Amino acid sequence: MGGAYAMTSPILALEGVSKSFGPIEILHSVDFALRPGEIHALIGENGAGKSTTMKIIAGYLDASGGKVTCDGAPATFTSSREAEARGIVMIHQEFNLAEHLGVDQNIFLGREIKKGWRLDHAAMRQKTQELLDQLNCRIDPSQPVSSLSVPDKQMVEIAKALSRDLRVLIMDEPTAVLTERECEILFQQVERLRDQGVAILYTSHKLSEVKRICDRVSVLRDGAMVKSGPVSEISEDEMATAMVGRELTDLYPAKAIPQDKILLEVENLSVPGKVDHASLHLRRGEVLGIGGLVGSGRTEFAEAIAGLRKRSGQVRLNGQELPADDVRAAMNAGLVYLTEDRKGAGLLLEKGLRENLTLPYLEQFGRPLIDRHSEEAALEKAIADFAIRVPSPDMLVGNLSGGNQQKLLLAKTLLNDPQVIIIDEPTRGIDIGTKQQIYDLIAKLAADGHAIIVISSEMPELIGLASRALVMHAGHVVGEVAGEEVTEQNIVRLAMGLTGHGEDAA
Amino acid sequence: MTMSSAKTTEKPRGAKLDLKVIGPIVALIVLILIGMSLNPNFLSYANITNVLARSAFIGIIAVGMTFVITAGGLDLSVGSMAAFVAGLMILTMNLLTDSMGIGVDVILIGIALSLVAGLIAGLVNGLLITKVGIEAFIVTLGTMGIYRSLITWLADGGTLSLGFEMRELYRPVYYGGIFGVTWPIIAFFVVALLGEIVMRHTAFGRHCAAIGSNEKVARYSAVSVLKVRLATYTLLGLLVGFAVVMYVPRLGSASSSTGLLWELEAIAAVIIGGTLLKGGFGRVWGTVVGVLILSLIGNILNLTDFVSPYLNGAIQGVVIILAVVLQRSRSTDR
Ligand SMILES: Nc1ncnc2c1ncn2[C@@H]1O[C@H](COP(=O)(O)OP(=O)(O)OP(=O)(O)O)[C@@H](O)[C@H]1O
Ligand SMILES: [Mg+2]
Numbered sequence: 013m014g015g016a017y018a019m020t021s022p023i024l025a026l027e028g029v030s031k032s033f034g035p036i037e038i039l040h041s042v043d044f045a046l047r048p049g050e051i052h053a054l055i056g057e058n059g060a061g062k063s064t065t066m067k068i069i070a071g072y073l074d075a076s077g078g079k080v081t082c083d084g085a086p087a088t089f090t091s092s093r094e095a096e097a098r099g100i101v102m103i104h105q106e107f108n109l110a111e112h113l114g115v116d117q118n119i120f121l122g123r124e125i126k127k128g129w130r131l132d133h134a135a136m137r138q139k140t141q142e143l144l145d146q147l148n149c150r151i152d153p154s155q156p157v158s159s160l161s162v163p164d165k166q167m168v169e170i171a172k173a174l175s176r177d178l179r180v181l182i183m184d185e186p187t188a189v190l191t192e193r194e195c196e197i198l199f200q201q202v203e204r205l206r207d208q209g210v211a212i213l214y215t216s217h218k219l220s221e222v223k224r225i226c227d228r229v230s231v232l233r234d235g236a237m238v239k240s241g242p243v244s245e246i247s248e249d250e251m252a253t254a255m256v257g258r259e260l261t262d263l264y265p266a267k268a269i270p271q272d273k274i275l276l277e278v279e280n281l282s283v284p285g286k287v288d289h290a291s292l293h294l295r296r297g298e299v300l301g302i303g304g305l306v307g308s309g310r311t312e313f314a315e316a317i318a319g320l321r322k323r324s325g326q327v328r329l330n331g332q333e334l335p336a337d338d339v340r341a342a343m344n345a346g347l348v349y350l351t352e353d354r355k356g357a358g359l360l361l362e363k364g365l366r367e368n369l370t371l372p373y374l375e376q377f378g379r380p381l382i383d384r385h386s387e388e389a390a391l392e393k394a395i396a397d398f399a400i401r402v403p404s405p406d407m408l409v410g411n412l413s414g415g416n417q418q419k420l421l422l423a424k425t426l427l428n429d430p431q432v433i434i435i436d437e438p439t440r441g442i443d444i445g446t447k448q449q450i451y452d453l454i455a456k457l458a459a460d461g462h463a464i465i466v467i468s469s470e471m472p473e474l475i476g477l478a479s480r481a482l483v484m485h486a487g488h489v490v491g492e493v494a495g496e497e498v499t500e501q502n503i504v505r506l507a508m509g510l511t512g513h514g515e516d517a518a
Numbered sequence: 519m520t521m522s523s524a525k526t527t528e529k530p531r532g533a534k535l536d537l538k539v540i541g542p543i544v545a546l547i548v549l550i551l552i553g554m555s556l557n558p559n560f561l562s563y564a565n566i567t568n569v570l571a572r573s574a575f576i577g578i579i580a581v582g583m584t585f586v587i588t589a590g591g592l593d594l595s596v597g598s599m600a601a602f603v604a605g606l607m608i609l610t611m612n613l614l615t616d617s618m619g620i621g622v623d624v625i626l627i628g629i630a631l632s633l634v635a636g637l638i639a640g641l642v643n644g645l646l647i648t649k650v651g652i653e654a655f656i657v658t659l660g661t662m663g664i665y666r667s668l669i670t671w672l673a674d675g676g677t678l679s680l681g682f683e684m685r686e687l688y689r690p691v692y693y694g695g696i697f698g699v700t701w702p703i704i705a706f707f708v709v710a711l712l713g714e715i716v717m718r719h720t721a722f723g724r725h726c727a728a729i730g731s732n733e734k735v736a737r738y739s740a741v742s743v744l745k746v747r748l749a750t751y752t753l754l755g756l757l758v759g760f761a762v763v764m765y766v767p768r769l770g771s772a773s774s775s776t777g778l779l780w781e782l783e784a785i786a787a788v789i790i791g792g793t794l795l796k797g798g799f800g801r802v803w804g805t806v807v808g809v810l811i812l813s814l815i816g817n818i819l820n821l822t823d824f825v826s827p828y829l830n831g832a833i834q835g836v837v838i839i840l841a842v843v844l845q846r847s848r849s850t851d852r
Contacts, residue, residue: 351738357734358735362731363731363798371739381719381720382719
């Protein structure tokens with residue numbers, strides 16, 4: 013795009029923008045320009061300030077210093093509504109949907125189609141259906157948002173953005189919660205928008221994706237813009253190095269070798285309508301992957317094992333039967349589950365880090381009175397062990413950057429040194445440097461004799477971590493691959509429901 | 519996206535929060551200063567004792583209400599529940615007097631009955647809400663009507679009174695005390711102190727806040743959501759029973775107008791104290807301050823002829839709305 017690029021003038025630009033929360037400066041004199049007809053990636057480590065930068069561009073936050081310009085003139089959006097009126101739409105990292113309203117009601121919230129003074133439900137429903145079809149998303153427009161899975165919610169957010177007259181589309185980690193197939197659909201839409209001259213700014217921790225679909229990339233490190241240029245001139249390795257500030261070696265550690273002892277056995281587990289007679293076994297020191305498309309029942313399967321859902325069938329830990337629908341019993345026996353839904357089910361956003369960290373195991377911090385000192389010691393240790401980046405330890409969890417929330421959730425789940433750990437999307441929204449740390453952690457836990465189940469929509473992650481993988485499709489475990497057989501091709505084949513290869517390996 | 523069009527303006531968070539914390543205390547101090555300047559008797563021993571002792575019933579109930587609201591619930595039935603339990607207690611004591619004569623044992627049985635009745639009434643509310651899964655508002659609106667009608671029926675539309683001698687024997691529980699501090703004040707203080715400790719320093723208090731903040735997160739963190747919820751309603755019922763134990767010796771009677779609007783005063787005190795009505799954050803000491811603010815307003819109006827005491831409700835209403843406005847500006851600043 014080189015030549016054409018220099019000629020178009022930016023729709024939105026930042027000049028020397030800085031941003032402080034209280035006494036702490038988060039962004040330092042950032043320069044940035046977004047031009048029509050480009051897909052621009054903003055990348056950086058967790059807490060580098062990507063979300064903050066995007067919010068300033070989209071009019072959700074005021075800059076503390078510097079200039080924000082829109083079409084060359086100083087932008088003085090007094091609210092995001094005003095920005096939206098000028099065609100600047102942002103999809104947040106955390107969802108912004110009214111849970112109790114239907115999909116169609118959410119998409120047209122505040123912009124309802126009317127027939128005279130009455131709402132035109134039929135028209136809104138139909139428009140919604142069209143948008144969803146465009147996204148290949150098979151959900152019912154009248155379904156309440158609260159009943160949707162996390163990726164489907166993301167698709168609704170995207171549909172909502174597409175329903176507007178767009179000039180600038182800003183997306184904060186849209187692909188973090190999507191599977192590869194859904195990502196492809198999103199990229200098709202994004203490319204279509206780009207060809208119509210829309211400027212697209214988005215952030216992602218998946219560098220291969222940035223490399224493939226973006227035109228330009230800008231790199232933030234610790235609140236400063238350290239690199240910006242056409243994607244064609246920057247390799248993935250260079251991006252990673254610029255983000256982290258050091259060379260990154262092998263992303264995936266050596267796989268641990270499973271021991272003989274079987275720790276967890278699950279037999280014929282069924283959750284009505286979600287999981288049908290699924291079984292698995294897990295050895296000490298093993299990392300078992302579970303692959304499959306979104307909606308294939310992976311999460312429900314895991315939640316049922318962890319006692320978070322009603323189920324039939326048996327779950328045995330160390331030969332001991334675990335009762336159904338009893339999280340406490342599972343946790344006490346040493347089996348924990350890390351949810352994929354960080355904001356909805358993982359963390360209390362309105363509380364501090366300490367309260368969140370110790371919530372599942374409060375009784376261990378003193379009875380009847382909680383010993384705050386030992387809690388604080390635990391928090392300090394967690395912050396150090398998991399390299400959680402917090403400007404101040406008594407801030408609200410909702411103000412942490414997304415990746416640091418994920419680290420806190422990991423710390424919370426692992427607080428009591430469980431034996432079996434089920435991790436649903438371990439690195440959702442986590443930067444590449446931290447990813448490496450988490451992969452190392454998983455490998456180390458396995459080497460220490462823990463047993464781990466990793467559910468992931470990121471194929472490389474599954475392949476890089478698991479020594480054996482189950483694949484689910486429509487509530488069934490349709491196959492198993494182990495050792496050398498754990499390849500993208502095999503997993504995808506099974507996940508799509510093509511019968512296959514896995515059966516003979518199982 | 520359209521919903522959150524409000525712009526997050528960021529001021530130094532610390533300073534802002536501090537104001538929220540001390541807000542109710544400042545209001546209380548201002549009220550005391552106003553009281554002092556309007557009437558020299560305001561700070562007299564008699565007046566202060568009177569105000570505190572009268573606050574004790576609502577205060578004890580409001581401490582329990584703090585837990586219910588913090589856990590994301592609500593209980594509208596406490597006023598009628600108090601009336602019903604008081605009626606039950608008086609009837610039983612009168613019956614027992616016939617067979618057992620006048621004695622402390624009758625009083626002790628009456629007290630035990632009151633506590634147990636309150637506990638059961640709270641348990642019933644809690645079970646309907648948690649096990650049957652009906653909304654707290656509906657359940658307690660229903661039981662509010664039921665208890666109110668039951669007390670009216672028990673009293674046959676009139677007043678249930680404790681026998682004269684029995685009343686004399688029981689009187690000291692309200693009017694007596696040690697070191698010049700009457701029992702209701704001591705009871706209120708102890709309940710509030712225990713409540714504050716439980717809320718801030720025990721797993722139960724933490725769990726209440728977690729459930730009110732996000733029930734799903736609490737469930738995924740292995741908090742027994744239903745049990746904790748049930749416990750908050752049961753605790754509140756028990757405290758209603760305890761408040762009745764202090765209330766009956768005051769007048770020695772109960773009627774269909776006993777405890778009228780107590781539920782609203784208790785809820786108002788909780789909210790004024792800074793507990794979030796939607797749950798997730800509660801503080802017991804704030805509730806105590808809220809109770810004191812509400813009763814001081816009434817007291818000051820009574821002591822002065824500046825504003826008619828009939829406007830008591832209006833002024834309390836203004837204070838409640840102001841408190842909620844303050845709360846709302848807290849929730850938008852994140
Ligand atoms: N309202 C706030 N108050 C205080 N600190 C904040 C607030 N919002 C963000 N921060 C801090 O600003 C820093 C940058 O946060 P930001 O969310 O922009 O990071 P990010 O680059 O999007 O990270 P991630 O990849 O983890 O999403 C973080 O250290 C975060 O804790
Ligand atoms: Mg972010």
